[in-house]
Amino acid sequence: MTADSVQAEQVRSVRYCSIFILGATALGLFAHATRGEVFPKPLFSDPNYHGSCDPEVFYDREADEWLIFYTGRRALRAAGGVAAGCPIGVARSKDLHEWKFAGYCRFDGHDDVPDAEHTYWAPAVVRHGDSLHMFVTYRGTSEGFWGGEPEGIRHYVADPKSPLDWQYADLAVAGPEAIDAGLIRLPGRWRLYYRDLSPRTPKGVTTYVAESTDLMTWNTLGPAVGDVNDRRVTGYGYQEAPFPFQWRGQTWLLTDPAGPPIAAYRLDADGAWRHAGVLLDVPGTHATDRSFGRHPSVAVLGDRALVFYHCEPHRDYSKPYPEQPIANRRCYLQVGELHEESGMLSVSRGLITLTGQESVPESELP
Numbered sequence: 514m515t516a517d518s519v520q521a522e523q524v525r526s527v528r529y530c531s532i533f534i535l536g537a538t539a540l541g542l543f544a545h546a547t548r549g550e551v552f553p554k555p556l557f558s559d560p561n562y563h564g565s566c567d568p569e570v571f572y573d574r575e576a577d578e579w580l581i582f583y584t585g586r587r588a589l590r591a592a593g594g595v596a597a598g599c600p601i602g603v604a605r606s607k608d609l610h611e612w613k614f615a616g617y618c619r620f621d622g623h624d625d626v627p628d629a630e631h632t633y634w635a636p637a638v639v640r641h642g643d644s645l646h647m648f649v650t651y652r653g654t655s656e657g658f659w660g661g662e663p664e665g666i667r668h669y670v671a672d673p674k675s676p677l678d679w680q681y682a683d684l685a686v687a688g689p690e691a692i693d694a695g696l697i698r699l700p701g702r703w704r705l706y707y708r709d710l711s712p713r714t715p716k717g718v719t720t721y722v723a724e725s726t727d728l729m730t731w732n733t734l735g736p737a738v739g740d741v742n743d744r745r746v747t748g749y750g751y752q753e754a755p756f757p758f759q760w761r762g763q764t765w766l767l768t769d770p771a772g773p774p775i776a777a778y779r780l781d782a783d784g785a786w787r788h789a790g791v792l793l794d795v796p797g798t799h800a801t802d803r804s805f806g807r808h809p810s811v812a813v814l815g816d817r818a819l820v821f822y823h824c825e826p827h828r829d830y831s832k833p834y835p836e837q838p839i840a841n842r843r844c845y846l847q848v849g850e851l852h853e854e855s856g857m858l859s860v861s862r863g864l865i866t867l868t869g870q871e872s873v874p875e876s877e878l879p
Contacts, residue, residue: 551864551865551866552609552610552848552864552865553610553611554797554799554801554802554845554847555799555801555802555824555845555846555847556612556821556845556846556847556848557581557604557612557614557845557846558801558843558844558845558846559583559585559586559602559614559844560614561585561627562585562586562587562588562589562590562627563588563589563843563844563845564584564585564586564587564588564589564595564599564842564843564844565583565584565585565586565602565604565823565844565845565846566583566584566586566807566808566823566825566844566846567583567584567634567635567636567693567754567808567823568581568582568583568808568809568810568821568822568823568846569581569582569583569635569636569637569638569810570810570811570812570819570821571638572812573605573673573676574673575673575674575676576605577607578605578606578607579605579606579607579608579609579812580603580604580605580606580615580638580676581603581604581605581606581612581821581846582601582602582603582618582636582638582647583601583602583603583604583636583823583846584599584601584602584633584634584635584636585599585600585601585602585617585627585629586599586842586844587599587627587628588839588842588843588844589839589842589843591839593655594632594655594656594657594658594659594660595658595834595835595842596632596634596658596659596660596834597632597652597654597655597656597657597658597659597660597661598628598629598630598631598632598655598660599629599632599633599634599660600617600618600624600625600626600627600629600633601617601618601620601633601636601647601649602614602616602617602618603615603616603617603618603676603677604846608867609812609819609848609867610867612846615677616677617629617677618633618636618647618677618678618679619677619678619679620633620669620679620680620681621679621680621681625677628655629655630654630655631651631652631653631654631655631660632651632652632653632654632655632659632660633649633650633651633652634649634650634692634693635649635650635692635693635694635754635808636648636649637649637694637695637696637705639696639698639703639728640673641698641703641728643673644670644671644672644673645670645671645672645673645676646668646669646670646671646682646728647668647669647670647671647679648666648667648668648685648694648696648705649666649667649669649694650665650666650667650691650692650693650694651663651664651665651666651667652664658835663689663690664684664687664689665684665685665686665687665688665689665691666684666685666686666691666692666694666705666707667681667683667684667685668681668682668683668684668685668728668729669681669682670682682729683729685705685723685725685731686705686707686709686723686731686733688709690708690709690710690711691707691708691709691721692707692708692709692753693707693708693753693754693755693808694706694707695707695754695755695756695757695766696757697757697758697759697764701726702724702725702726703724703725703726703728704722704723704724704757705722705723705724705725705731706720706721706722706737706755706756706757706766707720707721707723707755708720708721708752708753708754708755709721714736715744716744716750717742717743717744717747717749717750717751718736718742719742719751719752719753720736720737720741720742720752720755720766720768721733721734721735721736721737722734722735722736722737737755737766737786738784738785738786739778739781739785739786739787740778740785740786740787740788741755741766741768741776741778741786741788746788747770747776747788748773749770749773749776751770751771752768752769752770752771752776753768753769753770753771753808754767754768754769754807754808754809755767755768756768756809756810756811758811758813758818759813760811760813760818760851760853761816761853763779763780763853763856764779764780765777765778765779765780765789765858766778766779766780766786767792767809767811767820769807769808769809771807772805772830773791773794773805774791774792774793774794774805774806775791775792775793775794775805775806775807775809775822775860776788776790776791776792777789777790777791777792777857777858779856779858789856789857789858790857790858790859792806792809792820792849792851792858792859792860793805793806793809793820793822793849793860793862795862796826797824797847797862797863798863800826801824801826801845801847802824802826802845802847802862803824803826804824804825804826804827804828804830805824805825805830806820806822806823806824806847806849806860806862807822807823807824807825808822808823809821809822810822811851817850817851818850818851819848819849819850819851819865820848820849820850820851820860821846821847821848822846822847822848822849823844823845823846823847824844824845824847825841825842825843825844825845826843826845827840827841827842827843828841828842829841847862848865849861849862849865850865
């Protein structure tokens with residue numbers, strides 16, 4: 514089956530599609546939220562190296578709370594790799610509003626410290642059956658600025674009652690340039706989007722697709738179809754962090770061009786991604802939010818949706834990241850509200866208020 518035909522089938526199946534947030538949301542979820550609460554800025558900052566980035570928001574129905582899994586970049590480290598030796602941090606919240614540090618993930622009993630022996634980036638977390646599944650970029654050492662021995666995207670499994678304790682399952686996508694998994698569930702199968710760099714494809718083709726029926730064996734379908742990989746449409750020569758989700762009866766994809774604003778795409782009736790706007794391109798007014806939004810994930814709350822992202826307000830984007838001084842490296846987690854009009858997306862990163870009525874009735878859950 515080609516990537517084109519598979520994506521066309523995705524359109525026909527869109528009403529059955531769900532992402533982990535929507536599938537986990539249940540009636541009364543926001544009983545903890547207070548009407549009129551306004552989200553703080555920053556939403557969260559890692560308490561050790563203050564390098565929290567690449568957020569993945571997830572509802573933990575075992576504990577009736579929300580989790581954010583994030584890359585613990587070692588932003589304030591004076592020596593050694595900043596983007597190497599990164600653990601996966603976890604913040605938790607009862608109401609999406611106040612977040613507390615929960616610790617770092619243990620992978621086969623290791624790396625639950627600020628200075629990990631190995632390197633982990635960009636977690637994607639889903640629940641399937643009685644297990645949690647994480648797909649995370651992995652490098653075998655903490656050497657150098659970015660970490661050594663790049664392997665690809667690893668698959669780990671956890672008991673839902675212990676969301677910080679993970680066991681290795683397999684290598685989902687192999688390749689030194691395969692990073693940043695984003696997952697969506699289709700009828701009888703899963704779709705995994707990720708960034709890859711292949712010398713066989715034109716510049717600008719960086720978003721790839723794989724598919725599985727069991728989350729264990731993955732079939733690579735090739736580059737995603739449509740505007741997402743068409744530099745003539747987007748102007749982007751590079752994109753990472755693809756995040757697929759369903760909202761308001763449509764399937765959407767967000768990507769991070771790593772400097773320019775976040776790009777949005779909508780899946781059309783032919784199974785191709787069509788450009789649907791740019792997000793978080795205007796800096797916010799708070800000191801911790803005055804730059805582009807980066808590496809988003811989405812919590813769908815019925816007709817409303819929240820976009821979680823990280824911001825590097827002091828970073829000089831005219832210089833490569835390894836050349837940034839320590840003072841420029843802090844990363845903060847933030848949240849904005851997603852808006853849709855005539856098939857185009859935008860995000861407001863100012864004040865957001867939950868009414869307490871955003872939960873999805875159980876009758877609407879897939």
